[in-house]
Amino acid sequence: MSELVCIVCPRGCTMQIEGEGENIKVTGNTCKRGAQFAISEMTKPMRTICTTVKTSFSYAPVLPVRVSSEIPKDKIFDVMKAINEVTLDKPVKRGEVVIPNVLDLGVDIIATSDILSNNEN
Numbered sequence: 001m002s003e004l005v006c007i008v009c010p011r012g013c014t015m016q017i018e019g020e021g022e023n024i025k026v027t028g029n030t031c032k033r034g035a036q037f038a039i040s041e042m043t044k045p046m047r048t049i050c051t052t053v054k055t056s057f058s059y060a061p062v063l064p065v066r067v068s069s070e071i072p073k074d075k076i077f078d079v080m081k082a083i084n085e086v087t088l089d090k091p092v093k094r095g096e097v098v099i100p101n102v103l104d105l106g107v108d109i110i111a112t113s114d115i116l117s118n119n120e121n
């Protein structure tokens with residue numbers, strides 16, 4: 001049996017998870033979303049990343065970015081490596097794609113700030 005604290009809502013239910021594969025039983029949750037979260041964590045955990053990418057601009061040496069949707073937890077370090085290999089040399093706006101379809105995961109790395117587009121010099 002595994003124990004997990006749900007992070008889906010502020011309640012923070014402590015859930016117990018038994019079984020594996022298709023036969024997972026979750027107890028301790030107070031909503032269906034908690035059970036779905038527990039099953040996902042036990043079968044295919046997903047995460048988001050918020051970080052920065054290097055730029056060639058002295059007024060903003062880094063730009064905040066994030067993934068457009070969740071990625072598999074076991075791909076975090078690979079995605080971070082791909083992000084760390086990039087240096088932006090042109091201004092981008094918030095929401096603009098910085099790295100399309102990173103590692104063929106169907107997820108883009110997108111800018112979360114307008115700092116480069118607001119300081120075009």
